[in-house]
Amino acid sequence: MPSFQIFDRPSRFCGPGSDTKQLYAVTPSDIDKPDALPDSFRRFARAAGFSAREGELLIAPSGDGGIGGALFGLGQKGAPFAAGRLSRLLPAGDWALARFDGDVAQALIGFAAGGYRFERYLKPSSATQVRLAIPDSCDAAAIERTVAAIFLARDLINTPANDMQPDHLEQVFESLAGHYGATFGAIRGDELLKAGFPLIHAVGRAGEKAPRLMEMRWGRKGARTITLVGKGVCFDTGGLDIKSAAGMGLMKKDMGGAANVMALALMIMDAGLDVDLRVIVPSVENAIAGNAFRPGDIYRSRKGLTVQIDNTDAEGRLILADALTYADEELPDLLIDMATLTGAARVALGPDIAPFFTDSDALAEKLSANGERLSDPLWRMPLFAGYDARLKTAIADLTNAPAGGMAGAITAALFLKRFVGRARTWAHFDIYGHAPADRDFGPAGGEAQAIRALFETIRTN
Template sequence: MPPYALIDRPSPFASEPADALPVWAVTAEAIEAGTIDAAALAWARAAGFQAAEGTVLMVPGQDGKLAGALFGLGSDGQCYPFVSGKLARSLPEGNWRLENSPVSGQSMALGFGMGAYRFERYKKPAAQGPRLVLPEAVDAAAVHRTVAAVALARDLVNMPANDMGPDALETAFRGLADHYKAKVTVVTGDDLISKGFPMIHAVGRAAVQAPRLLEMRWGKKGAPKLTLVGKGVCFDTGGLDIKPATAMLNMKKDMGGAANVIALAMMIMDAGLPVDLRVLVPAVENSISASAFRPGDVLTSRKGLTVQIDNTDAEGRLVLADALTYACEDDPSLLIDMATLTGAARVALGPDLPPFYTDDEALAGALATASVEVADPLWRMPLFKPYEADVKARIADLTNAPAGGFAGSITAALFLKRFVTAETSWAHFDIFAWSPKDKPHAPMGGEAQGIRALFEVISKRHPA
């Protein structure tokens, strides 16, 4: 079982099924045709239960105690893939089991597990919620692993910056590595300059907590090399080009890329996939002080390319550039980076559909297929070559903030591409890492995006 202790919460699944009450997951057609338990059907009809999607009706027994619950799937079972997350917030405490659901048991279990998530670190915890007995046909290890990883990503994003700065992010990184016996090395503070990470240092040097590059290695040498890079900006004021208050309010989530690659690494290590895994997280705060980098500065990157700073609020691509250059020095078979990089991505596709960029057609196809198969929305966006001119600067090789404001997510991806070797299979994910409203399987707050689809692709390429 994966380390629920790492996310400081018990499993939402029951290990003792003997006392579990039934949940009849039914469509409107099943109620009309009368194809469910007779007593539950009689109660449903008496109560006027229409099996609308996500609705719950408690079913009493003859002794007045609960005998089970009815859960609506709408018409023809064409419901939201993880609508079962509503069960985790609607059923009373106790053990429950699914009965005759027309929806995949794997989806129902995942929805329940992800929907059970609560972030209660700073308030009195609610009462213990319901626990679900996993159906026999379900891959229990996969469900446990996925639910724990999603919760880990959400926890890391939800933590406020006073408790999740670079120091705490390093602690979480080391804790995961220790559990899976991975090796961690960290380059901190001024050592970033001497060891060739000047842009990571420049972005983070104004903060009280020193900037750093976190590196984790796990797996077998000689196996296919898989490298994950995550943007770890633990708080983003915007720097000297300071954000307005409304835009700064949620910037604890600017390390959402790091949170997601850490969670993906957890899934890979827990599954024991035969890869040589490397995880890189540049962890910084983009703060304001006398030592902050300035608009108009020109920074020299690890790769040797110079970058003109036209906006200090376009800092994420700077720390990623040094990390991607370092990643490519090891010639990975596959390189993935994830970052809460641009507001332009949200303007284009909204908060729930992250764009990804790659020139690897096979990888793009696999990601698109996996996205649909595991209901983890992704959408490919183009590395549109004519826009490369927009990334050029007047007095340096590149600008970190092209003028005009057009195609912001694309130009950010094209900027990063300059730091990836041409022969490397690479994909960049511009994620939001946040759910702005409650969903059946996800409360408002930090969110895991793309990692289930990525794990599907990686595990099919390298089965355990």
């Protein structure tokens, strides 16, 4: 496989060949179509009472008593990601889609994503995996890189904080850069103050591992400039405004923004897009120690705006403020930031839909169209200027946590907007980065969100 991955994983795919068993993915109406199935499969389906409901699998025997093939039900809608169940339902071995009336590439991505398992801390499985053949009509490299990106984001988010601190995240980021011949650098610890990143330093200075700002550059100078910024809070206790035990339970995922921009960068570099790519990741642990930043503290940001700390648990927007200012200084054509930022976004849209904010109607339309086509759900949220006054405070330019808690996702986006003024187009993604339950597309745990829609928007723009 050409794409970088944090952990070694065998491919979920095989080449088309005579040793693959035939798999027919059908809707209920296909069972009676003469050209949809071989006669022997159709007769067996009727005799076995196969109705092609979504997720239904029927194994057809061969003449010698072995496995002759299989029928898989897509239901009435023909949802492509129903194919994610195949990795769990099919007998081990190599299979080929003899019929699928839909987007075969998306079905193959769904199949591989549905078979993902995070087993770094379990005994290695010796079982033979189910593999699907990629037909010649599909772009195998595009499918493989998409799956690799999804797995990278999931692996990073799923890794517990004892093995995914800022230094660990830096190792992965540097390895990703090295794999694609990109340049990489990092500013760590007190050097952040000298380099002009006071908010990143303030949030991360109480962590065992030094806070840092990491940066990767790749591509052709003079090409369209794409800058990605990802929130890399490797664990969030809430700081002195400490979270409850329940609130801390999933906080290893608070670097989900960094995981997703790194996965998106993988796709861009692996595809060789003609862009000038810059990826910036501020990474910290929001910990508690004698030098932790406090409620009521006021810090001057890289941009010069002063920020009053009214809640140390609103730390993500602080590190992003310095990083976005830094990104904005080079006037990128497109600036994207991704962060697991607010609980309010989850209340509004739930865990599966990625909210995004932008002033660009053209970008929003492209993202929405690509998200719908690729089954990568996202939804535009308003940058309502009427709420901007909530960021005001009496003795500083801004508060990091407006009182009252209403419209929390919007006020957080408006806070970040204060640090973006030169980029030609900007969008902020307030993702959840975690699936609370198993789905066809994958198991519960870390999740890649919006990166397929973003990649397609960047690729086709």
